[in-house]
Amino acid sequence: MATMVDYKAEKATWCPGCGDFGVLNALQKACVNLGLEPEQVVVVSGIGCSGKISQHFGGYGLHALHGRSLPAAQAVKLANRHLTVIAAGGDGDGFGIGMGHFIHAMRRNIDITYVVMDNHIYGLTTGQASPTSDVGAKTKTSPAGTVEQPIAPLQLALAQNCSFVAQGFSGNIKQLVSLIERAIQHKGFSFVNVFSPCVTFNKVNTYEFYKEHLVNLDDDPTYDPRDRVAALRRVAEANNILVGVIYEDPDRPSFEESLRGYPAEPLVRQDIALQAADYAALLETFR
Amino acid sequence: MGSEVGWKVGGKQGEGIDSTGEIYAIALHRMGYYVFTYRHFMSLIKGGHTNYKIRAADHVLRHHGDDVHVLVAFDQTTIDVNWPELVDGGIVIYDSSSFQAKKPDDRDVHLLGVPLTEIAKEAGNPIMKNMVAIGVSAAINELPPEEFRPVVQDKFGRKGQQVVEANMTALSRGYAYFQERSRVRFPLPAKPDLQGKDHLYASGNQATGFGALAGGCRLLAAYPITPATEIMYWVLQHFPKYGGVVLQAEDEIAAINMAIGANFSGVRAMTSTSGPGFSLMMEALGLAGMSETPVVIVDVQRSGPSTGLPTKTEQSDLNEAVYGTHGEIPRIVLTPRTVEECFLLTAEAFNLADHYQCPVIVLSDLYLGMSYQSIDGFPVQAVRYDRGKLLSEEELAQLAKSGYQRYDASVADGISPRALPGQKHGRYVALGNEHNGTGLEVEDQETRVNQMRKRQRKLAGFQHFTGVSVEGPDNAPYALVGFGSTWGGLEEARAALAEAGLTVKHIHFSRVWPFPEAEFHAAMDGVRLALVTELNATGQLKQLIRQQAGYHDRLHSCLKFNGDPISLREIVDSAYQTFPMGVFN
Structure with a gap:
């Protein structure tokens, strides 16, 4: 059984106190708790501070293009269904340049987990407005305050009927570990949005801010994550500032289960060479 | 008559022009002739002029030919547009039930009105005017109507025997009508001897799909685009039998990133597209080059720039294929010359991509991709498999003692061996950032230069059967x-x-x-x-x-x-x- 030591990779280059440390830690811990060997896990990340997580994780990684972690991650999984595949990136990467892929990944429901490190800012490019920046947020590209409405990731996912939706906070590692574990175990596409404070460029959405305002669904034994309409209402009431498993539909067939001819054995293990009988049958279709 | 005949049918798009041409072409092919077809169509569903040209001969054809001997016209536009291609002494069959044809000039071309729609109506349904036209054409080309039965059976059998017979009746009546009224004939040459030949009918796009399957591709990610979509159709029909996956991507950017992801996992994967989609793939082309991940991209070129002429052919993506993407990467660009090469070079593209760990672009075009033609078999014996430098877990365990370096810049040929996700002792990160041997993002000058040289070295002295x-x-x-x-x-x-x-x-x-x-x-x-x-x-x-x-x-x-x-x-x-x-x- 792998331990945290087996996941130890290069020391992360994030700023001290960065929320992404917590996400990395929680992701590694979740994999350890689920008994996953590091070589069975692939982290496909986008570009930005958060994108560096694939290099710090300690498994296999594909540090993909800005906004394109999801298309690559979905195919990594289809090519080898025995792998555990995590797509990861930030709010700019996933909800800005890569937004289209997010919607379609939810439609497709391939069995991967998407972790977004949401800090409401572009950090690596030193502090510009992001798609989740609050209205009025003063940044280098919005000196007078952002005038655009922020993306609402949870409502978006619920509206698109994503089969697993959760939100966590990198200031609450224990809960985040459990959310990621459940997301990985979910059969189909799972989405975990994580409030991951940027300590350098965002002085508003801080650890203190979240500690003060977050509603924790774990504290509400009556909350039913199977009820999508109730989930939408709850998210709206909390104005997105809540954590826990928001919604899950464990019965939805995954893409892999629904796809005609998709083999039980990983594609990567198939013998690719065609035999004489194959050619005979194929050539017959050209007569 | 000479050793070949040029036949064309034209009318408004949505009138069944394509299926008329297709039935005639397949019938001629199955009778044992060699055909080459060319579809002229527009980027709309109904209306506009469309035509379908068939050149038929007793030898392999590689071009649709300049001449039309027989033109079947469902409207005056068809006559006006195609008049220059008609040979002197050629014949125009037009549907006299719907219009009175006029010659654009006084050249010696026979204009013969046949009440195609009327005859079809009498045979049971005016929609069968196309079958009447085929019957008339059969009379001109001196082909017995019964020889069309197998194709008609294939085409309409699903709809019941009654529909098959009605269509055969329409065809025979068209044949008889012309036999009785005209002496103009363009007979086909004697049938060629096909003994020992695998007489096949295929388009370049089908051949590309077939080549991908034969070459071991098991994942196609693509976005629908003319003229490349037929590759997707062929693959959709055949991949599931071999465990292969077809992903209809949300856009071409997703498509190529999916193909890269699958290749990273060790499955041969490709994307197929045309110019506009290929332009969207430029950034990811660089990722494949930089991360040394194999990927195959088929670009079925069409007229550009931008949306250009979506249903017309061109060879204007050459620069983009050779130079496209920012920065500098190793890449291979193959340009198949024939349907057979669409098959073989697509199959081979996967070997090259794996061997050199770089993107391979197969540059076809609308003309090659969409023209159906008779060929003497596919070169299936020439298909080979070269997975390149893939490491086994045992080899990785050996390498782990000194530290496995996925991007080891010291290898002489520049090609450093790959590990695949899931393998023990092979963990690494494939990345588009400049990196050191172990795959860590670094920015120091020496590593940068060494890694650039390593990647460029991979194709130094490249030798291959293409060229x-x-x-x-x-x-x-x-x-x-x-x-x-x-x-x-x-x-x-x-x-x-x-x-x-x-x-x-x-x-x-x-x-x-x-x-x-x-x-x-x-x-x-x-x-x-x-x-x-x-x-x-x-x-x-x-x-x-x-x-x-x-x-x-x-x-x-x-x-x-x-x-x-x-x-x-x-x-x-x-x-x-x-x-x-x-x-x-």
Whole structure:
């Protein structure tokens, strides 16, 4: 059984106190708790501070293009269904340049987990407005305050009927570990949005801010994550500032289960060479 | 009559013109003739002029031919548009139930009205006017109506035997009507001897799909786009039987990133597209080059730029294929010349991608991709498998003792062995950032230069069976030069020129990158003037040859970019204008 030591990779280059440390830690811990060997896990990340997580994780990684972690991650999984595949990136990467892929990944429901490190800012490019920046947020590209409405990731996912939706906070590692574990175990596409404070460029959405305002669904034994309409209402009431498993539909067939001819054995293990009988049958279709 | 016949049917889009042409073409093919078809269509569903040309002969055809002997017209536009292609003494069959045809000029062409719709109505349904037209054509080409039965059965069998018989009746009545009223005939030549030949009917797009399957591709990610979508159709039909996956991506950016992801996992994967989609793939092309991940991209070119002429052919993506993406990466660009090469070079593209761990672009075009033709079998025996440097877990365990370096820059050939996700001791991160040997993002100058050199080194001295082909006499003072789909037209033009006494050789690229420099120099030995024929406005191949091989004073251009494929006459005329008759011979 792998331990945290087996996941130890290069020391992360994030700023001290960065929320992404917590996400990395929680992701590694979740994999350890689920008994996953590091070589069975692939982290496909986008570009930005958060994108560096694939290099710090300690498994296999594909540090993909800005906004394109999801298309690559979905195919990594289809090519080898025995792998555990995590797509990861930030709010700019996933909800800005890569937004289209997010919607379609939810439609497709391939069995991967998407972790977004949401800090409401572009950090690596030193502090510009992001798609989740609050209205009025003063940044280098919005000196007078952002005038655009922020993306609402949870409502978006619920509206698109994503089969697993959760939100966590990198200031609450224990809960985040459990959310990621459940997301990985979910059969189909799972989405975990994580409030991951940027300590350098965002002085508003801080650890203190979240500690003060977050509603924790774990504290509400009556909350039913199977009820999508109730989930939408709850998210709206909390104005997105809540954590826990928001919604899950464990019965939805995954893409892999629904796809005609998709083999039980990983594609990567198939013998690719065609035999004489194959050619005979194929050539017959050209007569 | 000669050894071939040109037949064409035309009308409004949505009138069943395509299926008329298709039935006639498949019937001729199954009767044992060689056919070559060309579809002229527009980017709309109903209305607009569309036509379907069939050239039929007793030998393999590589071009749709310049001449039309028989034109079936469902409207006056069809006559006006196609009039220049009609040979003197040719015949136009028009539907006299719906219009009275007029000759655009007084040339000697027979105009014969046949009440196609009326006859179809009598046979049971006016929609069968196309079958009546096929019956009339059969009479002109002296083909017995019963020989069409197998195709009609295939086409309509699903709808019940009654529908099959009604269509056969319509066909026979059209045949009889013409037999009784006209003596104009364009008989096909005697059927060729097909013994020992695998007489197949395929398009370049189908062949590309087949080549992908044969080459071991098990994941296609693509976004629908004319003229590449037929690759997806073929693959959708056949991949599931072999465990293969087809992903309809949300856009071409997703498509290529999916193909890269699957290849990273160790599954041969590709994307197929056309110009606009290929443009969207440029950033990811760089990722494949930088992260040394194999990927195959098929670009079925169409007229650009931008949306351009979506249903017309062109060869104007050459520069993009050779130079596209920011920064500098190793890549291979193959340009299949024929349907058979669409099959073989697509299959081979996967070997090259795996072997050199870089993107391989297969550059086809609408003309090659969408034209159905009779061929003498596919070169399935030539398919081979080379997975390149993939490490086993045992090898990785050995390497782990000194630390496995996925991007080891010290390897002599620049190709460092790959591990696949799931393998023990092989963990690494594939990335688009500059990196060191172990795959960590670094920015120091020495590592940067070493890694750039490593990647560039992979294709140094590249040798492969693709490259340059040469037809015609070695000592010819003149040469026709082209790449990809124009091979058939250029070859036929060369033969016509030779018959007229002009000694010309034909030099053709089936690979443009890495540029086959030595082979091209050898081919140009003794050539004083070369006519570089290509379907674009700026002479992209000529520019590439000048840059890579020189010959500035000897290269002339024959360019076409109006959307139509080049005609034999255009090549021959251009050759006469370029090559001084008798001066050098």
